[in-house]
Amino acid sequence: MLAGIAVSGFGGISYVLLYQSKAQNLDLEIQERLLREATIPKPSTAWQSLEESRNLFFTENFTSNALVYVLNHDQTIIYQSVNWEKDLNPNLSFPPQPSLPKDFLNNPRRPAPSMMNRDIQRRPFKAQQLQELTNLSPLTTIKTTNGYWRLGTASSPFVQMAIAVNLEVIDQEMALIRNIFVLLIPATLVIVMAGAWWLSSNALGSVQKITNTLKKVTAKGLDQRVSINDLDTEFFELVNVFNQMMARLERSFQQASRFSGDAAHELKTPLAILQGELEQAMQNAPAGSPQQQTFGRLLDEIRRLSSITRKLLLLSLADAGQMKLQTQTIDFSELVLELTEDIELMAPELNLQLKLARNLKLKGDRQLIIQVLQNLITNAIKYNIPNGFIAIETFQNQHHIIFKISNSSNGLKGGDRQRVFERFQRGDASHNRKVEGFGLGLSLSREIARAHGGNLKLEPTTKLVVFTLTLPTLLN
Numbered sequence: 001m002l003a004g005i006a007v008s009g010f011g012g013i014s015y016v017l018l019y020q021s022k023a024q025n026l027d028l029e030i031q032e033r034l035l036r037e038a039t040i041p042k043p044s045t046a047w048q049s050l051e052e053s054r055n056l057f058f059t060e061n062f063t064s065n066a067l068v069y070v071l072n073h074d075q076t077i078i079y080q081s082v083n084w085e086k087d088l089n090p091n092l093s094f095p096p097q098p099s100l101p102k103d104f105l106n107n108p109r110r111p112a113p114s115m116m117n118r119d120i121q122r123r124p125f126k127a128q129q130l131q132e133l134t135n136l137s138p139l140t141t142i143k144t145t146n147g148y149w150r151l152g153t154a155s156s157p158f159v160q161m162a163i164a165v166n167l168e169v170i171d172q173e174m175a176l177i178r179n180i181f182v183l184l185i186p187a188t189l190v191i192v193m194a195g196a197w198w199l200s201s202n203a204l205g206s207v208q209k210i211t212n213t214l215k216k217v218t219a220k221g222l223d224q225r226v227s228i229n230d231l232d233t234e235f236f237e238l239v240n241v242f243n244q245m246m247a248r249l250e251r252s253f254q255q256a257s258r259f260s261g262d263a264a265h266e267l268k269t270p271l272a273i274l275q276g277e278l279e280q281a282m283q284n285a286p287a288g289s290p291q292q293q294t295f296g297r298l299l300d301e302i303r304r305l306s307s308i309t310r311k312l313l314l315l316s317l318a319d320a321g322q323m324k325l326q327t328q329t330i331d332f333s334e335l336v337l338e339l340t341e342d343i344e345l346m347a348p349e350l351n352l353q354l355k356l357a358r359n360l361k362l363k364g365d366r367q368l369i370i371q372v373l374q375n376l377i378t379n380a381i382k383y384n385i386p387n388g389f390i391a392i393e394t395f396q397n398q399h400h401i402i403f404k405i406s407n408s409s410n411g412l413k414g415g416d417r418q419r420v421f422e423r424f425q426r427g428d429a430s431h432n433r434k435v436e437g438f439g440l441g442l443s444l445s446r447e448i449a450r451a452h453g454g455n456l457k458l459e460p461t462t463k464l465v466v467f468t469l470t471l472p473t474l475l476n
Contacts (some may be wrong), residue, residue, distance in 0.1 A: 014354035034154035095135035222250035375441035
């Protein structure tokens with residue numbers, strides 16, 4: 001766009017300057033012809049012959065576009081071009097007509113009028129003196145039915161003279177220049193655009209490499225690096241800094257993932273021992289005694305810790321891309337039907353709406369798939385409203401099985417929607433255990449779905465809460 005503005009502006013300014021230059025040259029030629037012809041007296045027969053040799057006034061380019069009008073000192077017409085009245089016929093305003101100097105009139109050697117022209121040609125100083133006496137009016141532009149004319153008038157001691165030239169002569173010459181500009185400007189812009197595209201493509205090639213690498217960076221793709229081969233020298237430092245940053249991120253992420261996995265793994269054994277000891281102590285305590293109730297509460301906390309540990313271990317394996325699936329063929333329709341039967345027992349006050357497709361089969365880890373479905377169903381029950389509903393729909397879409405579960409609710413705020421898959425994020429903002437859970441279920445469910453080649457997402461609704469689980473079919 002900038003190149004187009006610059007080239008177009010240059011072309012427009014050049015066109016105007018050329019036009020003005022030609023107009024100035026025309027004005028100078030008109031004035032020159034007025035001074036030359038008006039100051040040299042001629043007999044009437046000489047003026048009448050001008051129609052046959054109009055190039056006496058102008059060059060060949062202006063021959064057919066010049067009109068001449070000449071008055072004698074007594075305001076009689078000495079000469080008038082044939083088309084003067086037809087093409088022009090303006091209201092002429094001549095400057096005052098000067099008189100000859102007395103020394104010129106009293107010169108005893110002054111020849112007769114018929115010989116005066118030849119005498120002046122023999123004595124150039126007389127012609128120069130007469131030109132100094134000639135009065136020229138400023139040139140004007142007039143408009144007629146035949147176009148625009150440039151008009152100049154002059155008055156000498158012998159005659160009053162007007163010359164008009166049709167500006168079409170300039171327009172004809174400028175038409176060729178205009179056509180050249182019309183062809184050259186687009187061609188120049190195409191060349192500029194092609195050159196700019198080529199230069200920018202080469203300059204941004206390294207940036208595009210970095211961009212393509214960044215698109216591949218995920219929690220499981222921190223090993224991405226940008227090759228420094230075939231890079232411009234200006235990008236060496238940028239690429240080195242980027243690769244060093246990716247190395248630090250990969251190292252830090254691996255340390256954090258390994259720590260959470262190792263910590264969860266190390267906690268499994270002592271928690272299992274504590275759970276066994278508490279179960280045995282609970283059995284040995286007197287029935288209904290305060291000791292048995294205390295052991296029961298401690299056992300519940302141990303079970304919660306064990307559940308958190310198992311989920312953290314699964315999440316750490318998922319982050320490291322090491323979640324191992326015990327794949328088998330699963331009848332997804334039958335599995336969903338079995339889990340929905342538990343909803344009536346857990347929440348009989350809720351209205352259950354089912355729309356289940358038959359013969360939906362997939363290949364995956366049965367226990368992990370059950371865990372995902374249980375998490376979604378449990379959340380739909382926990383975060384429902386009194387006398388609300390739960391709607392479950394399953395169907396097959398091309399090569400994927402879709403499990404959609406929606407429940408009535410008071411709605412989720414914008415911030416809660418964005419953080420719903422964050423770890424330890426719970427709908428109960430106070431985290432005071434009014435609602436059971438640890439805030440790991442949805443995050444773990446999404447990682448399990450992705451490990452199976454699917455996904456879990458929250459639909460953008462207002463009042464309802466709708467989760468969509470996508471899993472590949474057995475055909476994939």
